[in-house]
Amino acid sequence: MSNREFRFLRMGESCIVVEFGTSIDPEVNERVHRLARILWEARSVQNVHVGEGTELAGVQELVPTYRSLAVYFDPLKVQRKTLEERITTLIHELVREIEGAETEKTRKDTCGILPPQDTQGPLRYYNSRAVPSRKKVIIPVCYGGEYGPDLEFVSQYTGLSEEEVVKIHTACTYRVYMLGFLPGFPYLGGMDERIAAPRLETPRTRIPAGSVGIAGSQTGFYPMESPGGWRIIGRTPIKAFDPFSDNPFLLAPGDLVQFRAIGQEEYQKIEESGGRL
Amino acid sequence: MILPTHRTAKQPDRIKLRVLDPGILTTVQDLGRWGYQAFGVSPGGVMDEYAAQLTNLLVGNPVSAALLEITLKGPTLRFEQGGWIALGGAVCGATLDGKPVPNWSAFYGEPGSTLEIGFVREGCRAYLACRGGFDVTPVMGSRSTYLRAKIGGIQGRALQEGDLLQGGLLEDQKGIEDSDALPAGGMLSGGRTAELHTPIGFSGPFTLPPSLVPRYGSPILLRVLPGPQEDLFEPEGLETLFTSRYIISHEADRMGYRLEGPKIKHKGKADIVSDALARGAIQVPGHGMPIVMMADHQTTGGYPKVGTVILADQYLLAQGKPGDEVRFFPVTEEEALTAWRERQYRMALVRAYIRSLLTAI
Structure with a gap:
């Protein structure tokens, strides 16, 4: 990882976009999540121990995406220039750390993903109710049949049997590049190109919550009922968004996901017990 | 400055409004559900933050109290329990029991009276605040209706005929700055962090002087x-x-x-x-x-x-x-920030004005 480049973009008076790249790339995305983490930690520490007036005091919200980190701040509390200087320092520290780790070659790649870091205790990350993770989440999915009406299409389109499609879909570990579109909707990267399939020409008006789909070489699932054009191959009974829970989101940006095939009976059992992992 | 310590009215029962006609799109909103954008949740909240904050100030609420956002045509509401309300934002022909009520003012609705808010004439969105704010259950730190996710407000949807809206108590209307969903300091505002002190002797009616009223129009x-x-x-x-x-x-x-x-x-x-x-x-x-x-x-x-x-x-x-x-x-960033500071000064001016009315009681 020799590319140290990043740049600051401006999205209005109250947002700095730290752009690390313009493509979908696990290493670029890794930097986004790492910067989000250290920025949040630095910010929390300063707020608690130092109080206002420090460089990160005005930072209010961080939004990691595929390739950039949006830093929302209060322009009446902190100047853009001050924040940019501070972020630059943090990125340089981060790059040194990443490069140091790389020379030791402790990386164990699965589908081009850096290993998850262990986090001890609940950090105050994006906010206090959504605890950060870098956790790996195994999501049970009932494939095909009424839950996955497009599995047949994907099988025909790819020339693979339905069993092979499921086998490939459950074999890989996916990275949560970012969340967006709907609350808790993960953009997952790392799908095997062999099961890529185009979107529906006419989107469905109603896709049930939990539906697992494929769109091009992307995969993901709908945390709530929604219209949508993805090819639906299965459904999970797990709730990915529960606004009344202490932690409303199953997944956080940067998490890892793997799917596990289950039968209808197990699906119903999990659903009846409240859709919890 | 000393605020009056006597009460001109005892803390009234909570206002209750029955929805006779919901209007085109009327939703409960506050200043938004900040802190969850990393998880795909829109901040939401009122569309016209300036009008909503001013309207809340007119009934002595914190600027972050939950109010109704009215789109193009207002609802018809019957007071099942009386109370203070204020109307601001888009200019609409509102009547209380058939008598016109002015925009940008606070007034008392007697039990049994009917408030009819017609079509907006200037602007697009009007705001109706009640003293104490509307008492709906906060979801993820906000009372805002988020239609797409069907959360907040009244069951995550727009008002319907037959709904009963109840006012809250001022002390329950925590500002967004009190919410643990957000880091210290509300998003984007001096306005959200500096609260108006609760006017103990609130007795209205207040009308915003024309010089403080925002103007809307095309272009x-x-x-x-x-x-x-x-x-x-x-x-x-x-x-x-x-x-x-x-x-x-x-x-x-x-x-x-x-x-x-x-x-x-x-x-x-x-x-x-x-x-x-x-x-x-x-x-x-x-x-x-x-x-x-x-x-x-x-x-x-x-x-x-x-x-x-x-x-x-x-x-x-x-x-x-x-x-x-x-x-x-x-414009340049400097011009943008100057304009934003001017807004804070205007909000401060409205606060000072309303406070002066309170001391004059």
């Missing part, structure tokens, strides 16, 4: 900070944006406003790998028509953003409706 003039992706547009594309007239299309809602007018030319293709979207950001898809992000905007998007409407002017577009004309002008 809507919006100042813009270029970026974040202005470099993905041809120089002539930027020139088109800043010299042309745009008209608000019928695809204009709480998520975004699509405008119609001369095509803004991209340099290359009109798709980017998704990155963050802020309120006020002007996205331009392949069709070349600008779409301005509003309160319920998606948190990420895959089209380049040519510029961002400055904080101080965002409320003006929120008061625009289909058919209104919009013009964009580039």
Whole structure:
């Protein structure tokens, strides 16, 4: 990882976009999540121990995406220039750390993903109710049949049997590049190109919550009922968004996901017990 | 300054309003559900933050109290329990038991009386605040109705005939700055952090003096900070944006406003790998028509953003409706911040004014 480049973009008076790249790339995305983490930690520490007036005091919200980190701040509390200087320092520290780790070659790649870091205790990350993770989440999915009406299409389109499609879909570990579109909707990267399939020409008006789909070489699932054009191959009974829970989101940006095939009976059992992992 | 310590009225029973007619789109809103954009949750909240804050101040609420956002045509409400309310924002012909009530004022509704809010005449969104704020259960730190996710407000939906709205107690209306969903200090405002002290001797009615009333109308003039992706547009594309007239299309809602007018030319293709979207950001898809992000905007998007409407002017577009004309002008960041500070001064002036009325009681 020799590319140290990043740049600051401006999205209005109250947002700095730290752009690390313009493509979908696990290493670029890794930097986004790492910067989000250290920025949040630095910010929390300063707020608690130092109080206002420090460089990160005005930072209010961080939004990691595929390739950039949006830093929302209060322009009446902190100047853009001050924040940019501070972020630059943090990125340089981060790059040194990443490069140091790389020379030791402790990386164990699965589908081009850096290993998850262990986090001890609940950090105050994006906010206090959504605890950060870098956790790996195994999501049970009932494939095909009424839950996955497009599995047949994907099988025909790819020339693979339905069993092979499921086998490939459950074999890989996916990275949560970012969340967006709907609350808790993960953009997952790392799908095997062999099961890529185009979107529906006419989107469905109603896709049930939990539906697992494929769109091009992307995969993901709908945390709530929604219209949508993805090819639906299965459904999970797990709730990915529960606004009344202490932690409303199953997944956080940067998490890892793997799917596990289950039968209808197990699906119903999990659903009846409240859709919890 | 000493606030009066006597009570001109005992803490009244909570106001109760029965919805006889919901209007076109009436929702409960506050200043938004901040802190969850990383998880795909729109901040939401009131579209016209300025009008909503002023309306809350008129009944002595914190600026962050939950109120009703009325779109184009207002609801008809019957007071099942009397109380103080205020109307602000878009100018609409409102009557209380058939008698006209002025905009930008607070008044008392007697039990049994009926408030009818007609069509808006100037602007697009009116605000109705009740003293104590509307008492709905906060979801993830906010009372705002988020239609797309069906949360907040009344069961995550717009008002329906037969709904009963109940007022809250002032002490229950925690400002967003008190919410643990947010880091210290509310998003984007001096306005949200400095609360008006609860006027103990509140007795209204207050009317905002004309000099403090925001004006709405067409053409809507919006100042813009270029970026974040202005470099993905041809120089002539930027020139088109800043010299042309745009008209608000019928695809204009709480998520975004699509405008119609001369095509803004991209340099290359009109798709980017998704990155963050802020309120006020002007996205331009392949069709070349600008779409301005509003309160319920998606948190990420895959089209380049040519510029961002400055904080101080965002409320003006929120008061625009289909058919209104919009013009964009580039400004520097310094100009944008000056305008935003001026807004804070105006809010402070309204606070001082209302406080002076209280001491005069």
